Amino acid sequence: MSPQSTPSLEKSALSVPHLISIRDLTPADLDLIFHFSDQFREVLSRPIKRVPSLRDMTIANLFFENSTRTRISFELAEKRLSADVVNFSASSSSVKKGETLLDTVNNILAMKVDIVVMRHPSPGAPVFLAKHTDAQVVNAGDGTHEHPTQAILDAYSIRERLGRVAGLKVVIIGDIQHSRVALSNIFCLQKLGAEVMVCGPPTLIPRHMQTLNVHVSHNLREALAWCDVANVLRIQLERMDEGGGGMALRSFPSLREYAMVYGVNRRILDEVGKDILILHPGPMNRGVEITSDVADSGQSIILDQVQNGVITRMAVLYLLAARQRGPELVN
Amino acid sequence: MQNPGPASFCAALLSDAVAVRWYALRLMCLREHAVFLPRLTFVVMVEPRVILDSQKFGLVLERLCHQLIENHDGFGDTCLIGIQPRGIHLSRRIDQTLLRLTGERTWQYGVLDPTFYRDDFRRRDMPLKPAETRIDFLVEGKDVVLIDDVFYTGRTIRAAMDGLLHYGRPARVELLVLIDRRLSRHLPVQPDYVGQTVDAVISEQVRVEWAEAEGQDKVWIVSQNAPSV
Known part of the structure; x- marks a missing residue:
């Protein structure tokens, strides 16, 4: 290349040759x-x-x-x-x-x-x-x-909407146990200076969670009252049925009960009374972990996530x- | 050209412009005839030279604007586009000066970052970091004036023209530069409006400073080895 090294041409490279984690x-x-x-x-x-x-x-x-x-x-x-x-x-x-x-x-x-x-x-x-x-x-x-690129796009979408990630409180709700999105999100948000909580039924939260410096809650209302951003994960029915045990191996009694206790709906958001940003990595089970009146509302950035x-x-x-x-x- | 005597050495010391030609002559002789001329000019080269001070700077800007006014009838179809990162200082000044001279902004203004169109991607140790691109209009059918500070190899302008065509097919594209380093082109591109032409050798660097960024308007020629100012 020519020796014209204008001092204002900023250069920077990634520190890794692969994006694995x-x-x-x-x-x-x-x-x-x-x-x-x-x-x-x-x-x-x-x-x-x-x-x-x-x-x-x-x-x-x-x-x-x-x-x-x-x-x-x-x-x-x-x-x-x-x-x-x-x-x-x-x-x-x-x-x-x-x-x-x-x-x-x-x-x-x-x-x-x-x-x-x-x-x-x-x-x-x-x-x-x-x-x-x-x-x-x-x-x-x-x-x-x-699932590193999902975590990057989630953090980018939060940053785009709220202007920053550092100092925010983010709760990840749902199936933490089977979710690669949860783990990548925890690492990514913490690196960017956010505080992370996971929330879900005890059967869907792995026991090592505290070692990652993450808050754990089993109460959705409490978690929502604490957070600025809620990342609602998909209930992965296909993974829970692995092993052929059917209902016996499931982590909660029924989808209906999950939706009642951990489903994010308009009523609980209104009760908490905060303007919480809602993310979902997709595909959504409407009516299970998230209801349509939340997913399609102005506080959800689910379609921004897809674009980002x-x-x-x-x-x-x-x-x-x-x-x-x-x-x-x-x- | 014949080998100059001692009198010419003194002349070279006196005038910067002569110094540059003298240096070029030395290079030529080294390459083609293996005649070793004294390395006297080096003394002159390491001193940074100012080629435009803030007073002359203003005059040059004014002249460039008048040339634009002459060639762009009313600016109704004209877009001024500054090239990131350093061309935008010049494009902002041109925009402001034109506004002062004509009284009304009838042209459109944007900035373009050519990083993604450069031909040296994956040929550098570190990738360049792109700056903002903001072109809120289509250039289809427009007279576009690309604006950059130093015109050197022509590669940046080629990349910028590639990028520009992604916004439509302009009727005409012109190039306005503050400094034209005319001896070092790598591609067949020429500017339409030139603030000042400079014959600097490859080992030298033309440095443009702006009041808004560096504190004063000034154009320097510095030797590559010289400590940064």
Whole structure:
């Protein structure tokens, strides 16, 4: 590059080569991602909603578990950055024929893929992948472990609406036990200086929660009275039925009872009488963890979250790609 | 050109402009004829030189605005777009000065960050941090004036033009720069309005300071090795 190093050209890079866990990121990394997200928000308001930055890169979306929202959001983010995109879902692939994860991925990497975005039912699968392949890995959810981009977009949406994250009180309501969103959110919010509480039935809150410096409550009213922001999680019925035990293995007696005790509805919000910001990572079970009159109200930012998902993922992919040297410099 | 005698050395010391040519001549001789001219000019080069002080600065701004007024009939179809990060100081000044001269803002004003369109992405150790882009209008059919402070390799302007086209197809795009470093172009782009042309060598840096950012309006040429001011 030319030696014109104007002092005002600010430079900054992520501290990690992969995005596997929020725990690996520094607060400065998160601020950098937010800064880039702000700029990509403007890009999406243009008549031509795309920038050419990643035009020489190929990104593979490997979804070993069902997903609509996250996959579309990643795919859109990749296309807005002009990357070439390959999609893969486990249901229509040779995973069904017994191929191992490493073999599947190596086969895809043999086709010259630069970044792998992966969702996998096993916690730790992205770490394994990052160790054994040359591509950069973005975790799009690994089992009940982490879902870092969801936490980033949640924090970004809070910051967008309230102007800051530091000093806020955030409660995460619902199924903490089976939720990767909860764990990533706890790490992310704490790194940004927020105070976090989890709230739900004792059967859905893991016992180690106190070690993460998180408040625990089993009373929804109390939790709502305490917080500025409530992140309402989805009741993951499909995970609770695992093991084939049906009702016997469920963590609460019935959906109706859950909705009565832990469902966020207009009545309880009015009783608490605070203007609480409501988030939900989707897909919603309307009438179970959240009612329509809350989900569709002005204090819910659920659709903002979806929009911010694309721009924060653009920022993550751009910043990760920036850590790789261009193709002609590799030779 | 013939090898200058001692008298020319004195002249080189006296005038900055001569010093630059002398330096260029030395480079030429080194490259093509392997003639070693004395390294006398180095003494001159390390001293930062002021090429525009605040008084001349104002005159140049005024002239650029008058040239714009001459070429843009009433500014009805004109958009002024400053290029981030440093071009926006100039574009704001041009905007203010034009407002003072014409009395009414009939043009549109925006700022554009070309970072995502740059050709050096993944060729740097650290990615550049983009600044704000704010263009609240379509440039379709408009006369666009891109504004930047120092015009050097032409790469930033190319990136900015790429970005600009994402807002529509302009009727015409012009380039206004405060400083044109005319000897160091990498791409076939030329400015339409130039504040001052400078022949600086590659090892030198042209530094533009603004009253609102650095405390005073000034343009310097500093040697790359010189401590930052």
